[in-house]
Amino acid sequence: MEDSVEYKLIRSSRKTIGIEVSPDGVIVRAPYRVPVYEIDEFILSKRAWIRKNIEKDNIQKLSREEIDELADRALKVIPERVKYYAPLVGVTYGRITIRNQRSRWGSCSAKGNLNFNCLLMLAPEGVVDAVVVHELCHRLEMNHSKRFYENVFRVFPEYRKYDLWLKKFGSRLMRRMTG
Numbered sequence: 201m202e203d204s205v206e207y208k209l210i211r212s213s214r215k216t217i218g219i220e221v222s223p224d225g226v227i228v229r230a231p232y233r234v235p236v237y238e239i240d241e242f243i244l245s246k247r248a249w250i251r252k253n254i255e256k257d258n259i260q261k262l263s264r265e266e267i268d269e270l271a272d273r274a275l276k277v278i279p280e281r282v283k284y285y286a287p288l289v290g291v292t293y294g295r296i297t298i299r300n301q302r303s304r305w306g307s308c309s310a311k312g313n314l315n316f317n318c319l320l321m322l323a324p325e326g327v328v329d330a331v332v333v334h335e336l337c338h339r340l341e342m343n344h345s346k347r348f349y350e351n352v353f354r355v356f357p358e359y360r361k362y363d364l365w366l367k368k369f370g371s372r373l374m375r376r377m378t379g
């Protein structure tokens with residue numbers, strides 16, 4: 201499959217070819233004398249980088265208001281899920297806190313206090329359950345040992361699927377968080 205990149209060409213007296221990914225698209229600056237086929241070849245060799253940067257550029261940051269809405273929704277949804285899964289895992293828990301974070305989806309303290317990221321509200325429902333079960337299972341094992349995952353899979357057999365979703369799309373979602 202041909203994999204071309206659309207770009208706007210600006211000629212100048214510069215000595216090298218430069219690529220810039222802007223919100224308006226890809227801009228290529230090139231010396232007057234470099235033939236177009238050479239520019240195309242150069243672009244083609246850089247297309248992985250260009251793609252990555254276009255993607256990065258297209259990430260829409262959430263507004264303060266949107267984050268507050270997510271947090272409100274998470275406060276309704278997540279404690280319900282925790283309440284549902286805790287007896288299935290066979291554990292108790294402490295406080296539940298919803299956070300706006302760019303680094304973690306959830307955490308569990310030694311005292312059993314649970315933290316969850318409000319961005320989970322933008323993920324598929326199964327992802328929320330996967331994170332809830334994961335954190336609750338830390339009430340049994342404060343590690344990621346084989347035994348820990350045996351508990352996770354016992355309670356939530358589809359865990360792998362949603363964990364993979366997070367591995368694949370999670371960082372992109374995290375980058376929507378402002379600040």
Ligand SMILES: [Zn+2]
Pocket residue numbers: 334338343344
């Ligand atoms: Zn963990």
